């Protein structure tokens with residue numbers, strides 16, 4: 099019997115979970131191919147560490163290490179089109195990938211909500227590349243400020259737009275990082291301002307109000323300014339215009355908007371919800387094609403936009419492909435509310451366990467344990483420990499980044 103080909107597009111949380119679950123299934127008699135535009139998985143929960151000068155080792159996990167046993171063929175290529183009728187995907191390398199089943203795990207991308215100037219005059223915080231750029235940008239500003247005739251003015255004013263989980267995480271770390279840099283560059287701490295901007299009436303609008311309040315208190319305690327009800331209207335060189343307020347800054351960090359990967363909209367035969375996410379059935383298959391599965395940020399399921407959801411969906415899609423091949427009945431995907439663990443500055447996190455939220459050092463330790471648990475779930479134990487310890491290394495000592 100000829101082996102079926104299962105193609106997974108996207109080597110992030112959903113794609114990796116799906117490939118691992120397929121590879122572990124003892125019934126497997128198929129070729130699993132994972133095509134991703136990056137040769138690594140980006141562990142986004144620790145992305146903020148790169149911005150504050152820590153090593154990307156904990157965030158950048160090579161796919162070759164995850165799939166070192168050779169059960170999954172990993173290919174680095176950017177898929178530019180997918181023909182669901184002909185069961186074929188085309189990569190920017192010119193390679194064509196035939197499949198019997200395909201899992202689209204393409205994730206999401208930054209959305210600027212058509213705000214004028216924003217794409218040109220803001221920095222992003224969604225990928226390792228953007229986090230490294232942000233780190234370099236901050237160091238450059240401190241160098242310029244320290245230089246003869248350098249002024250703090252717009253250089254030491256940092257503005258984070260979007261007070262969701264990633265904006266809050268970044269804000270907490272940035273306060274402490276800029277304090278360390280101020281000491282190092284001998285710049286008075288009082289010259290540094292960090293503002294967190296939110297369009298709605300409170301920070302962390304998708305979290306419980308009690309959690310948001312505690313975190314807000316923590317951010318104020320760290321010396322950060324919070325502006326709510328200030329939707330962004332326009333960005334210009336060194337200037338941002340919010341509703342009723344204009345600010346001068348060299349650093350506008352946009353953390354507010356995401357939308358499904360643009361490739362989804364280019365694939366004929368998919369149907370979408372009003373957020374541009376692909377509509378899937380209870381088995382995570384697309385409406386029109388029973389051999390096409392969508393998982394992660396691109397799927398119109400409850401709680402999408404979270405790594406934990408993408409992982410669960412990837413695992414269920416894998417099970418359903420194997421069950422289809424084995425002529426068994428399919429598993430219904432049951433959405434589950436993800437738990438959260440929100441670090442706010444070094445050594446402090448708000449972590450949900452069961453019905454309670456733990457704050458502070460214990461919350462922080464639980465967060466670290468959650469990272470370790472994920473690494474152990476995808477890597478051999480010793481490699482998982484190396485990755486976990488990688489987050490402690492300063493960037494200048496790590497193999498990935500050249501010293502500044």
Ligand SMILES: Cc1cc2nc3c(=O)[nH]c(=O)nc-3n(C[C@H](O)[C@H](O)[C@H](O)COP(=O)(O)OP(=O)(O)OC[C@H]3O[C@@H](n4cnc5c(N)ncnc54)[C@H](O)[C@@H]3O)c2cc1C
Nearest residue numbers: 108109110111112135143177205394395403404405406408
């Ligand atoms: C700063 C930050 C912090 C976060 N923290 C958390 C957290 O603490 N907890 C949590 O649950 N969630 C968190 N998230 C959300 C989480 O990262 C996403 O929900 C998750 O990554 C979605 O998984 P996915 O598999 O859909 O997409 P991704 O993990 O983004 O994977 C998509 C993959 O597809 C690849 N790809 C894209 N286009 C192509 C193409 N054309 N061809 C080939 N490959 C392609 C990408 O390179 C990527 O490898 C965070 C997100 C950010 C930005």
